[in-house]
Amino acid sequence: MANTYTQLNIHAIFSVKGRENIILDSYRNRLHQYIAGIINNGRNFSLAVNGYRDHVHIFFEMSPAKSLSDVMKEIKASSSKWINQNNLVRARFAWQEGYGAFSYSRSQRDMVIKYIMEQEKHHAKKTFREEYLELLKKFDISFKNQYVFEFYD
Secondary structure, three states, rough: OOOOOEEEEEEEEEHHHHHHOOOOHHHHHHHHHHHHHHHHHHHOEEEEEEEEEOOOEEEEEEEEOHHHHHHHHHHHHHHHHHHHOOOOOOOOOOOOOOOOOEEOHHHHHHHHHHHOOOHHHHHOOOOOOHHHHHOOOOOOOOOOHOOOOOOOO
16 A cells, blocks of 8 residues: 555453353463464564453554554454464364454554563462453543453352
């Protein structure tokens, strides 16, 4: 696209269907690397990928060539297929429907990257539910509880 200039820094979060704690240490880093590859292959630029046992955070500079929903659909479909093809979980793996996505300015990148890369430490103090609802409130996003991720605390 000629004469199109953007800087779209997106932090997205998605979780395991049924909120099972099945993203194990044994393959978590490989999954995050795979997701970073999907992001980069889609003409986006991966800045950080990390998560915990039941969810993933991604932070990337998004190309304007595709919609956010198309990017997220590709990330979730390809990564779940990879998990299933490599038999990394006992049953059929799937992500929950939906995701949360938040935009940041370039000056906030380092803060967001640090936050994402410290997920394990972060979740020693706070549940995923607390974390996610905090983000929705911080960004002044109105929501209905029945449409937010399934939470099992």
